Amino acid sequence: MKTKSKFKRLLTTSLIALFLLTLNYGLIAQEQSSTDLKEFKITIEKTDNGLKMQGLKGSAWVDLSFSLANDKPQAIDEYGMTQLDKVSSIKDSKLADYLFTITKTKSGITLTGIEGTAWKELSFTLPKNGKQTIDQFGMTE
Numbered sequence: 702m703k704t705k706s707k708f709k710r711l712l713t714t715s716l717i718a719l720f721l722l723t724l725n726y727g728l729i730a731q732e733q734s735s736t737d738l739k740e741f742k743i744t745i746e747k748t749d750n751g752l753k754m755q756g757l758k759g760s761a762w763v764d765l766s767f768s769l770a771n772d773k774p775q776a777i778d779e780y781g782m783t784q785l786d787k788v789s790s791i792k793d794s795k796l797a798d799y800l801f802t803i804t805k806t807k808s809g810i811t812l813t814g815i816e817g818t819a820w821k822e823l824s825f826t827l828p829k830n831g832k833q834t835i836d837q838f839g840m841t842e
Contacts, residue, residue, distance in 0.1 A: 738817060738837040741779070741797035745810060745835065747827045752805065757834070759797030774802035774813070785815075799837065 741759030745752060751768035754777070762781040769775055776783045779796040783789065792798060799817030803810060809826035812835065819838045827833055834841050 738819060739797035739799070740837060741799055741817075742834060742836045742841070744832055745803070745827065746832045747805075747810070747829055749829070752803065752810075754803075758836075759799070761793070761796055769803070769805045771805055771807060774804040776800065776802050776815075797837065 739759060742757040743760065744755040744757060746754070748766070751766065754765040756762045756764070760779050760781075762779075765777070765781055767775065767782065776785050776788070778788060778800045779793075779798060780789050780791075783800075785802075788800060797817060800815040801818060802813045802815065804813070806824075809824065810833070812820070812823040814820045814822065817837060823835065823839055825833055825840060
């Protein structure tokens, strides 16, 4: 009986230690990646004709408007609409260096962060004429 009790205690302690190490590593990795990100801010609006985006900070573009079929992604970087295989190699220190895709779905919008974002995927509902602002860390006001 003593052996089972010691084994359970050792197993419990090991699992707790493993959990804490994993948690700590995740926080350190997040801190390191977030300090490397440059600041940008974009407002996304769903219109009658498609999507309208406004670059508020960190982008070379001010306004983008485009039609987008459901479930068809469109790549966006600091210079505007692009294609994933033709991303500009020109880097401007005054601009944020980001790349993501935006996809209109039946229920809203899905963004997939490829470069320069702390998020890998953001999904949210967006009613017609509704707006959502995003930045390098996710959804914001």
